[in-house]
């Protein structure tokens with residue numbers, strides 16, 4: 001099979017793992033960082049694309065394609081409506097713990113004012129930041145409430161990690177009655193129509209739902225207005241789930257306590273700029289900003305490479321694939 005790989009992280013660290021595990025002998029084309037037009041040309045006679053993103057032009061001309069293996073969980077950047085009906089789309093997981101650890105880290109950075117304290121200390125000022133009336137006193141996490149929007153791979157690991165620190169957790173999910181693992185210590189699980197109640201009650205709100213028509217702009221000005229003035233918003237899912245202008249205004253006017261943003265409204269490859277945002281979030285001191293970095297660990301990518309290799313082996317052997325998000329007809 002001809003397999004086109006465009007994911008730069010998998011290419012850098014896991015090419016050997018991908019090309020082993022029952023997939024030897026295939027014709028791998030490593031195209032990370034190459035222009036979209038070149039990738040599209042390479043896909044004309046390819047069997048498999050392993051990628052985080054695919055343009056409609058790539059999909060239009062990929063006539064031999066049988067499988068698009070997304071290298072992450074979200075497949076919002078795969079043009080399902082343009083892909084031929086025979087193409088199967090699979091995704092991968094293994095990121096839940098790494099992202100939950102990131103959520104704990106950035107929540108603590110915000111609640112304990114790590115960035116302003118560290119910046120002052122670097123500039124040679126030892127005196128306690130708490131004596132500066134412009135910097136609110138740090139807050140501990142134990143006993144505070146974390147509100148998790150979505151209870152999939154990430155949401156569940158966030159609940160496990162934060163309740164282990166003594167936080168109280170509540171969540172909204174589409175079907176609040178569906179069974180959940182018994183070890184999840186949740187005070188309350190509501191349907192997604194109870195989102196406002198979660199926002200009102202939470203000290204930390206974590207966004208972990210996929211991007212879809214239903215979740216675009218889910219956290220808008222009205223929803224931000226419901227949040228507590230000290231509340232922190234952590235978005236590790238996708239940028240457009242939160243309204244960019246409304247969030248910037250809420251942070252700049254200190255109507256919420258702070259935000260940790262790992263995901264953005266635009267992506268460098270889309271040609272919209274390299275910061276991922278059009279409002280100056282990088283000038284605010286109540287934010288922690290990371291470039292889609294929350295899942296970047298050896299554990300995440302090692303697990304993903306193994307899953308993708310195994311699925312390619314199954315495809316070659318004519319066996320059923322795992323993690324199918326759209327079955328080719």
Ligand SMILES: NC(=O)C1=CN([C@@H]2O[C@H](COP(=O)(O)OP(=O)(O)OC[C@H]3O[C@@H](n4cnc5c(N)ncnc54)[C@H](O)[C@@H]3O)[C@@H](O)[C@H]2O)C=CC1
Nearest residue numbers: 073074150151152153154173174192208209210236237295
């Ligand atoms: N920052 C990063 O590096 C990463 C970001 N992501 C993003 O996070 C999203 C979630 O990832 P996982 O938890 O692994 O996916 P998942 O598929 O395991 O869980 C998503 C959950 O959200 C629920 N959901 C969907 N719409 C909802 C709504 N309107 N209200 C409440 N719940 C809703 C689903 O039923 C599901 O339980 C992905 O789709 C992706 O966009 C995923 C992995 C890494």
Ligand SMILES: O=C(O)C(=O)CO
Nearest residue numbers: 071072073074075295
């Ligand atoms: O898995 C995903 O959806 C990501 O965003 C990147 O790992």
